[in-house]
Amino acid sequence: MVTIKEVAKLAGVSMTTVSRAYNPKSVIKESTRQKIFSIAKDIGYAPNLSARGLVTNKKFVIGVFLSSIHTNMSTFLSDILSNIHDGLPDNYLLSVEGIDRITDFNQKVKNRFDGVIVVSQSTADDTFIYQLKDNHIPSVVILRPIDNDDIYNIYSDxxxxxxxxxxxxxxxxxxxxxxxxxxxxxxxxxxxxxxxxxxxxxxxxxxxxxxxxxxxxxxxxxxxxxxxxxxxxxxxxxxxxxxxxxxxxxxxxxxxxxxxxxxxxxxxxxxxxxxxxxxxxxxxxxxxxNPIGLMSNMAIKKLISIINDETDNDNPQTSVVLQPKLIIRESLANIK
CATH class of the missing domain: 3.40.50.2300 (Response regulator)
Structure with a gap:
């Protein structure tokens, strides 16, 4: 197995510098970071996420919670999950669960995720959403409006x-x-x-x-x-x-x-x-x-920025309303 020591030797840097290159918040020259990434890719090195997690206090897991996971999950929800997964950084895993199955928040949610996207369809989800907020778990709620300026929210009109x-x-x-x-x-x-x-x-x-x-x-x-x-x-x-x-x-x-x-x-x-x-x-x-591709992409980008403590002073809004578009095809007849 290729080790961090081999990457450091080929790059002409210390093992600490290699480790810092994989931490987005570390101060390191971008040219050095890219050199390390290139060498690591060439020799097949992959950072140990578990070890990094111990240092950075990250789990490298994003939770996606639907109102309910049932046998008749709509194509729409499947598309949302696919779009969120496509926008996920390579070093993160995705975990999907239904809010209606959460009987013990502390056991199943707290300290298990770096952040959570709530795909909310029902006001019954509010208790769960506010538990995330009260436990300071980075989160973004999509699909329906949430009347709280402290919760980042994206939905369609x-x-x-x-x-x-x-x-x-x-x-x-x-x-x-x-x-x-x-x-x-x-x-x-x-x-x-x-x-x-x-x-x-x-x-x-x-x-x-x-x-x-x-x-x-x-x-x-x-x-x-x-x-x-x-x-x-x-x-x-x-x-x-x-x-x-x-x-x-x-x-x-x-x-x-x-x-x-x-x-x-x-x-x-x-x-x-x-x-x-x-x-x-x-x-x-x-x-x-329904602009679910844009909605999902915005949600995962915003969540990662919250996790990394990156503020966007140019765009302080916490609620984003996206506009749908009428698509005219063949299933509506003109009967005038």
Missing amino acids: DETGILEEIKLIAENGHKSIGMIGGRPEFVASIKRRRAVETGCAINALSLEPAAIKMGDYSPESGQVLMEEILELPTDQRPTCIVCANDDMAVGAIRACYENNINVPNDISIIGFDNVDYSKISTPALTTVS
């Missing part, structure tokens, strides 16, 4: 995205719509339903009560609930269904296919999130692009 969808539906001649919403305890579900109701009022659309269904964000729930909507008499069936995410929208499209209902000629279906497969579904899904 879901309401604007939904309002743009409803406006588009009205512009295409639709008069009545239905909705397949998400889990009722999730903040996004509440906000998106309220935005649908507001959008209908603004654009003089009818939101059919019998065609309002609440799912769990899975494709299976979208399919089952769409089948219930298709059982409505034709004169009571809305011409467009707004789904709270793309997974349920694809499930709804499947239900239509199995019942010989053409999308969008017989009924239109739109989603939310713009996950990767939405552009290759049949038909390609009209949806709203």
Whole structure:
């Protein structure tokens, strides 16, 4: 095994200097640091993170806590985890857990992570979030707003995205719509339903009560609930269904296919999130692009800067609101 002593000898520096090169907070010439990195790479040297952790009091582990980890995890959440992992520094590991499984904060969280990203969908997470704050664990909360200036927070303006969808539906001649919403305890579900109701009022659309269904964000729930909507008499069936995410929208499209209902000629279906497969579904899904790539990248960068005690005096804000984008494809018909 290649040792730090060999790197130091080839670089013409002390072993202490080699060790300092791998500590981002150490004062060392950048040319020396890069020389050490180059030699280490050439001879296959990797620093001992455990030993470094004893010196720097770091674990080199980032925790990502979701509101819940369940069998029907949405594609959206999987994409968030993938994006966070892609932005992770090479010397860190990622640990993923559900907040709903934390029964002992001190045992499972305290002193186990350098920092935590909370992918929060429910106000039930607040106790956990404030435990992180009270224990001075660096953290960033994404997906939903947190009313606390001491907690760094990044989320998307879901309401604007939904309002743009409803406006588009009205512009295409639709008069009545239905909705397949998400889990009722999730903040996004509440906000998106309220935005649908507001959008209908603004654009003089009818939101059919019998065609309002609440799912769990899975494709299976979208399919089952769409089948219930298709059982409505034709004169009571809305011409467009707004789904709270793309997974349920694809499930709804499947239900239509199995019942010989053409999308969008017989009924239109739109989603939310713009996950990767939405552009290759049949038909390609009209949806709203949720900026999860940017959100995830900002979250991991901010968390690492907090861990390294790097302040950004030019950008002191702790709450960042990202704007979604309407994506128009094939699943919404113009029926004017």
